[in-house]
Amino acid sequence: MVSENLKIREMEDDEKPRVLRIARETIPFFYYLFTRYNLYSSDPIILVALKDDEIVGASIFDTIEQGPRKIGQIDYIFVDSSVQGEGVGSRLFERTEEFLISLDVDEIFSDVEGYNSPSWKIHEQRGYSRLRLSEQIKLWRYRTPLIWLLTFYFLALGHNLLWKGLTIEKPDRRTNFFEPIAIVLIIAMIGTLGINGFSTFSLWVLAILLLNILVYEGSSWITGKKLGYKPKFRSWENGITISLIIGFFGGFIPVYGSTYLSEKGFNHHKNPEVMGKMTGMSILAGLLLTTGFMIASQLTNIQILGTAAIISLIFYIFQSILIFAPFGVLKGRQLYRWSPKIWFIFMAAGIALTTILFIQ
Known part of the structure; x- marks a missing residue:
């Protein structure tokens, strides 16, 4: 159950070390390196969750301009082990989605590791579904490799794209089997x-x-x-x-x-x-x-x-x-x-x- 005193707001610059500590403790080192890169070498949007004025989780996300469409990408959502199971991740996901919608994105996607059942559950509950390769090509066409490159998806072995359309519909797919x-x-x-x-x-x-x-x-x-x-x-x-x-x-x-x-x-x-x-x-x-x-x-x-x-x-x-x-x-x-x-x-x-x- 989500604590009543949980607050979510944008991260302040001096809070980066605390966010990185949580990331280092909760996600594999290989992906922690990308989180560190995002925080110091790019300019993503970062929300933090605070319980009793202590940061206990964070969400890192951004937007990608591709032609006439704006795409929202959720990079990482991670929660301190002391509050896992309390719904903090769900609240962060909800606020992240609301923030991206306020930026007038046309679609939102996140790459999720196949064994990360809680994350798959959160995404599916909010209307996300797996975007397979044939659907990516139909949706993004020649921009697909560029999107993979910009989001480092080409290195995310064992991950799949979970996608939700806001102003566009998911492409038809007739190759299920x-x-x-x-x-x-x-x-x-x-x-x-x-x-x-x-x-x-x-x-x-x-x-x-x-x-x-x-x-x-x-x-x-x-x-x-x-x-x-x-x-x-x-x-x-x-x-x-x-x-x-x-x-x-x-x-x-x-x-x-x-x-x-x-x-x-x-x-x-x-x-x-x-x-x-x-x-x-x-x-x-x-x-x-x-x-x-x-x-x-x-x-x-x-x-x-x-x-x-x-x-x-x-x-x-x-x-x-x-x-x-x-x-x-x-x-x-x-x-x-x-x-x-x-x-x-x-x-x-x-x-x-x-x-x-x-x-x-």
């Missing part, structure tokens, strides 16, 4: 280019990439269903774009999306056991797949099996070992939150497999 599949196929094809180079294209490599995606997301989805939930795959358009850029230079990183639980009221952060079991089974399946390819490549002279072992190991390293931002949105972080010991076992297995591969 096929868009995620098409995006996964695109990232897989880019991966084959990164691994083989542009001079060759291997359907075998494409098949191996798709197999890895199906193993990781399929295992996670099946486990979620077994636990009685409704899992749902969400693609990351920014991750796919980063993979495309890296693919042009002959590289490859598997940051395509993840499987989430879509029940109303489900809080990913408050249910680490559920997410830990889902991601743990997913990582275990990936470990078995990688180990299988490595053993098969040693027992036979089939060259593609060696390539399959390398690709699968790259998937495994990203999904299990990398747990800090910007890769903290991958499966390893969720497993670590539930059981650091189990995560350590999987990490050790990944290091062992990498060592074996290099020795060979």
Whole structure:
């Protein structure tokens, strides 16, 4: 319940250090750096929430002029841990939206991390919905890359855009089923280019990439269903774009999306056991797949099996070992939150497999 003595007003210059302290304590360090940059290197609008005259939360937002339209962008809303659960974040969000409306914006969007269930809930309660890549292109057209650049969205792995139109309507979307599949196929094809180079294209490599995606997301989805939930795959358009850029230079990183639980009221952060079991089974399946390819490549002279072992190991390293931002949105972080010991076992297995591969 929101405290009656909560006040919200614009931040004063000498209050920046306190706002930054709250940000440092409540959001990942990688995103804290962007918050610090916004406060000192740009000129955003900042509202602060005060309880008993002490700052306990803040909202950072701005407007973007794009052609004839003005867009409102909510950068960050964070609340001190001592008052989390009291509705401070909801009040800050409400006042932020009112402030942007007073500036005559035509639309408002915010990029929200997929596991941040409370933030998704607040947005959805106020009429926001996910703006998928096809909808972004229909809405912003050629300005889409510029908006990503201005808002640093291209670096926000694991985040999706939640959007609300004020003077414009959301574009029609007729690709509900096929868009995620098409995006996964695109990232897989880019991966084959990164691994083989542009001079060759291997359907075998494409098949191996798709197999890895199906193993990781399929295992996670099946486990979620077994636990009685409704899992749902969400693609990351920014991750796919980063993979495309890296693919042009002959590289490859598997940051395509993840499987989430879509029940109303489900809080990913408050249910680490559920997410830990889902991601743990997913990582275990990936470990078995990688180990299988490595053993098969040693027992036979089939060259593609060696390539399959390398690709699968790259998937495994990203999904299990990398747990800090910007890769903290991958499966390893969720497993670590539930059981650091189990995560350590999987990490050790990944290091062992990498060592074996290099020795060979």
